[in-house]
Amino acid sequence: MRERVERFLHYLEDERGLAENSRTAYATDLLQWCDYLEREAIEEDAVLGEDIYNFLSSLETLDAKNRPEKKSIERRSQARKLSALRTFYRFLELRQIVQKNPTRLLRAARFKRLLPRPLRVGEMEDLLDFSEEETFAALRDNALWETLYASGMRISEALSLEASPFSQEKIPDEICITGKGKKDRIVFLGRAAREAIAEYLPVRADTLYRLRKTCAALFINFKGTPLTRRGALYLLRKRTHAVGLDARITPHSFRHSFATDLLNGGANIRHVQEMLGHASVSTTQNYTHVAKEKLFEVYRKSHPHGKQDAR
Helix, strand or coil: CHHHHHHHHHHHHHCCCCCHHHHHHHHHHHHHHHHHHHHCCCCHHHCCHHHHHHHHHHCEEECCCCCEEEEECCHHHHHHHHHHHHHHHHHHHHCCCCCCCCCCCCCCCCCCCCCCCCCCHHHHHHHHCCCCCCCHHHHHHHHHHHHHHHHCCCHHHHHCCECCCCCCCCCCCEEEEECHHHCEEEEECCHHHHHHHHHHHHHHHHHHHHHCCCCCECCECCCCCECCHHHHHHHHHHHHHHHCCCCCCCCHHHHHHHHHHHHHCCCCHHHHHHHHCCCCHHHHCHHHHHCHHHHHHHHHHHCCCCCCCCC
């Protein structure tokens, strides 16, 4: 089974063009499935739908020290793992590696889809205006947060940016990036983002010179190597704690805020879809629910019987 999983993961990378993070999620779920089959001594070609349900119900959450708790994982996580198994067995079925697809008639547990959590206007200002000494870390972090909010990029997309297109003399106001599925799209950098990057570039160069290193990545750590997603999350948590904001804010919250603020400002949803790089407008429509407060305000001010002072 592990060889089949390996073949499937190569397919996701070479033919589907899935991003590394998505492939890692698939690998984690499917290797858990392999462990379960080996532990229960289930032959790989004798898997039944009941075995998959038993696998999902056997999974437990982990505590802060990565130890199993006597508590089943949430329905959302179960649904994701079942989706991974469906895609995997569909791959095996189409290539006639298996004769029977055990996931064909299975249904995922229902779960409540959570709406995106954007930063409110005041929170965004507090986060971006947080004053520190003009150190390498402070200037780099400001450049990263401003870039995420200005462009709507995923954190992985921002961290994959190279420094070569940027110089103090010329910070482009639009750049081409490669997103999910290896699809290219244009994103925009506003004045605040361009200024923050311009302030960061000299200290980036000084850091690399001092370390006697070279690095193609625009955003680097103090060792002169590319900043990682885990590193970015740590830096953001440090910033939100200092400002006193919600600890659940993540780098993806900037992307949520980008979309929500555009829709609140009257942007066309199709344009927002293109800027976010969503394959389907239904994904972008999640943000229309977040923006409903703005829509209600428009209704109250515009509709004759919607005004608060109407009798």
